[in-house]
Amino acid sequence: MMADRVIFVCIIILAAVYFYATAQIPSLEIGDPLGPKAFPRLLGIALLITAGILFMEMWREAKTAPRQKERITAESRRHYMVIAAVVVWTGLYIAVFERLGYVIATTIYLLALMAYFHPGRWITNILTSVLFCAGSYVMFNYVLGVNLAKGILPF
Amino acid sequence: MDTLAHIINGFAVCLQPINLWYTFLGVFLGTIIGVLPGIGPSATIALLIPVTFGMNPTSALIMMAGVYYGSKYGGSTTAILIRTPGEAASVMTSIDGYEMARKGRAGAALAVSAIGSFIAGTIGVVALTLFAVPLTSMALKFGPAEYFTLMLFAMTAVSSLTGKSPAKGMLSTIFGLMIATIGIDLQSGQPRYTMGVAEFQDGVGFIVVVVGLFAVAEVFRGMEGLFHGTAPKMIKISGKLWLTREEWKRSIGPIWRGGIIGFIIGVLPGAGGTIASILSYTTEKRLSKHPDEFGKGAIEGVAGPESANNSDTAGALVPLLTLGVPGGGATAVMLGAFIMYGIQPGPLLFQNRPDLVWGLVDSMYIGNIMLLILNLPLIGLFVRLLYIPSGILYPLIVAISVIGAYGINGSTLDLYLILFFGVVGYIFEKVDIPVAPLVLSLVLGGMMEQSFRQAMTISGGNPKIFVGSVITVTLIVLSLISIALPFVLLRLKALKAASEDAA
Numbered sequence: 124m125m126a127d128r129v130i131f132v133c134i135i136i137l138a139a140v141y142f143y144a145t146a147q148i149p150s151l152e153i154g155d156p157l158g159p160k161a162f163p164r165l166l167g168i169a170l171l172i173t174a175g176i177l178f179m180e181m182w183r184e185a186k187t188a189p190r191q192k193e194r195i196t197a198e199s200r201r202h203y204m205v206i207a208a209v210v211v212w213t214g215l216y217i218a219v220f221e222r223l224g225y226v227i228a229t230t231i232y233l234l235a236l237m238a239y240f241h242p243g244r245w246i247t248n249i250l251t252s253v254l255f256c257a258g259s260y261v262m263f264n265y266v267l268g269v270n271l272a273k274g275i276l277p278f
Numbered sequence: 279m280d281t282l283a284h285i286i287n288g289f290a291v292c293l294q295p296i297n298l299w300y301t302f303l304g305v306f307l308g309t310i311i312g313v314l315p316g317i318g319p320s321a322t323i324a325l326l327i328p329v330t331f332g333m334n335p336t337s338a339l340i341m342m343a344g345v346y347y348g349s350k351y352g353g354s355t356t357a358i359l360i361r362t363p364g365e366a367a368s369v370m371t372s373i374d375g376y377e378m379a380r381k382g383r384a385g386a387a388l389a390v391s392a393i394g395s396f397i398a399g400t401i402g403v404v405a406l407t408l409f410a411v412p413l414t415s416m417a418l419k420f421g422p423a424e425y426f427t428l429m430l431f432a433m434t435a436v437s438s439l440t441g442k443s444p445a446k447g448m449l450s451t452i453f454g455l456m457i458a459t460i461g462i463d464l465q466s467g468q469p470r471y472t473m474g475v476a477e478f479q480d481g482v483g484f485i486v487v488v489v490g491l492f493a494v495a496e497v498f499r500g501m502e503g504l505f506h507g508t509a510p511k512m513i514k515i516s517g518k519l520w521l522t523r524e525e526w527k528r529s530i531g532p533i534w535r536g537g538i539i540g541f542i543i544g545v546l547p548g549a550g551g552t553i554a555s556i557l558s559y560t561t562e563k564r565l566s567k568h569p570d571e572f573g574k575g576a577i578e579g580v581a582g583p584e585s586a587n588n589s590d591t592a593g594a595l596v597p598l599l600t601l602g603v604p605g606g607g608a609t610a611v612m613l614g615a616f617i618m619y620g621i622q623p624g625p626l627l628f629q630n631r632p633d634l635v636w637g638l639v640d641s642m643y644i645g646n647i648m649l650l651i652l653n654l655p656l657i658g659l660f661v662r663l664l665y666i667p668s669g670i671l672y673p674l675i676v677a678i679s680v681i682g683a684y685g686i687n688g689s690t691l692d693l694y695l696i697l698f699f700g701v702v703g704y705i706f707e708k709v710d711i712p713v714a715p716l717v718l719s720l721v722l723g724g725m726m727e728q729s730f731r732q733a734m735t736i737s738g739g740n741p742k743i744f745v746g747s748v749i750t751v752t753l754i755v756l757s758l759i760s761i762a763l764p765f766v767l768l769r770l771k772a773l774k775a776a777s778e779d780a781a
Contacts, residue, residue, distance in 0.1 A: 126709040148470050157734050159463035162727045170452050177445035202505050206498050210701055217693040233673045240504060241669025251670055267329055269685040
């Protein structure tokens with residue numbers, strides 16, 4: 124499988140980065156025979172062994188299973204684009220979360236998502252997002268004492 | 279007789295009005311999330327941790343356990359009515375349960391899963407009560423080397439039993455352990471892998487990882503599902519919510535057997551509710567006088583698996599409470615919750631805080647009764663949750679996740695992390711890497727490293743300490759077996775296929 128090959132390469136890169144980062148940890152070996160590096164080194168080795176096992180699995184699969192071309196259709200590509208857009212939109216929401224405050228940022232965030240995934244029902248969408256945000260803010264801030272970002276609102 | 283007194287005293291704890299209220303809240307929430315797609319028990323428990331910070335830990339843990347076993351009740355409802363398991367463990371129920379519903383026996387299918395869940399859930403709690411004490415006395419003999427090998431066994435079992443490829447299970451486990459090494463090293467005080475970010479000095483919180491992997495990733499997956507037009511058709515509940523005499527007679531055996539199978543599987547690390555229900559299903563099919571009815575609406579195929587996946591939750595609490603080492607994703611999150619409250623589960627907890635342990639265990643008897651009431655007369659109410667359009671539900675789940683993650687430290691870094699782990703979880707699912715092993719090893723990672731180093735300090739740097747006692751040797755052998763098992767099974771399958779080809 125194509126995906127497995129990508130995973131294999133990622134593991135090797137990750138192992139290399141992890142070994143490098145482990146070497147950067149300063150350690151004074153006093154009263155602790157192993158120090159902070161030993162366990163991570165073991166993990167790095169275990170990761171390489173796992174890469175070896177994965178390689179064997181890929182090898183066996185390539186031998187037994189007939190090669191299948193995995194095709195990404197235009198439609199599934201569009202789905203991935205939408206998910207990617209949702210991820211970017213969520214990132215933007217987080218970026219302005221503290222500046223705008225929980226209530227405003229979340230209301231806008233929810234409205235946009237609902238407009239796309241639950242289209243046409245404007246009244247339901249607006250009511251749900253506004254009531255949810257206001258309600259959860261009141262409940263968490265005032266009843267449960269969990270502080271959500273206040274932002275530009277005065278309360 | 280000390281224990282008996284503690285058990286009875288536990289009822290005094292869990293019958294306090296405040297704890298009854300939290301039991302109710304827990305099982306109620308559990309039923310809801312069991313019915314709703316997109317958010318499961320692991321993510322819910324993680325999201326509850328910041329909310330319950332100010333609470334008395336006993337009440338908080340009673341509520342979280344309620345969410346855990348309550349979700350199993352709710353999961354069967356969607357399996358029966360729309361053929362979509364609300365929780366993975368209800369996957370077997372969706373076969374015969376849905377067929378029963380199509381034949382107009384939805385009422386009976388829902389009733390048998392609630393009653394079976396109740397009986398088996400209670401069997402599980404009784405067994406938990408009986409097994410806990412002998413196990414703790416054994417666990418008291420555990421030193422760091424024993425703990426290290428025990429955690430190793432839990433991780434190898436989980437990584438080779440979840441998912442399709444053993445290598446990918448191991449990969450997930452090692453990722454979790456690596457994330458656990460981020461932060462200040464407890465013994466030397468050195469920061470590790472913090473990349474210069476001050477917040478990472480405390481490590482990556484497991485709550486954000488769990489919420490990302492189990493809630494946000496699930497939302498991405500669900501949103502993708504919306505394109506495939508998988509709006510499920512729901513079957514109206516028909517027939518009385520009770521069983522005929524004939525159905526009773528057919529169900530009672532599977533319920534008992536399922537209860538026992540589920541408990542045993544629950545105690546073992548790695549397997550979990552899904553395997554318990556599959557095992558119960560195949561057992562019932564084999565024992566049945568009319569195996570051809572299975573898949574076409576056999577009530578045994580609902581009664582057995584539903585019972586098994588409920589007593590599994592009680593079984594899963596055995597290693598968590600007695601040894602302090604969980605054997606799966608949801609119990610790992612529970613362990614994380616215990617630790618956040620400054621409580622270390624394990625044998626000493628039974629000595630130091632019997633009120634907490636037995637209050638928690640006893641609350642499960644009561645919670646199961648509440649669930650039976652919630653899930654029979656009130657089922658119509660919960661079914662209405664299924665009418666919430668997914669296009670509204672999924673965005674709200676992200677908002678709830680944001681509240682939970684931001685509530686821990688008030689830091690936007692945690693929000694970026696849930697998004698990051700949401701994407702990771704989404705990709706992992708696409709490429710068949712299971713996420714449960716990652717959560718388990720993330721929660722256990724710190725403890726595992728500490729016990730490894732303590733053991734090595736005790737032995738003066740000699741690794742022979744890990745094969746120094748009967749317990750460690752047994753656990754290492756078990757770990758090796760669980761690593762080898764999937765390969766052996768594959769080989770056997772290949773041999774069997776070859777001999778069938780030859781014949």
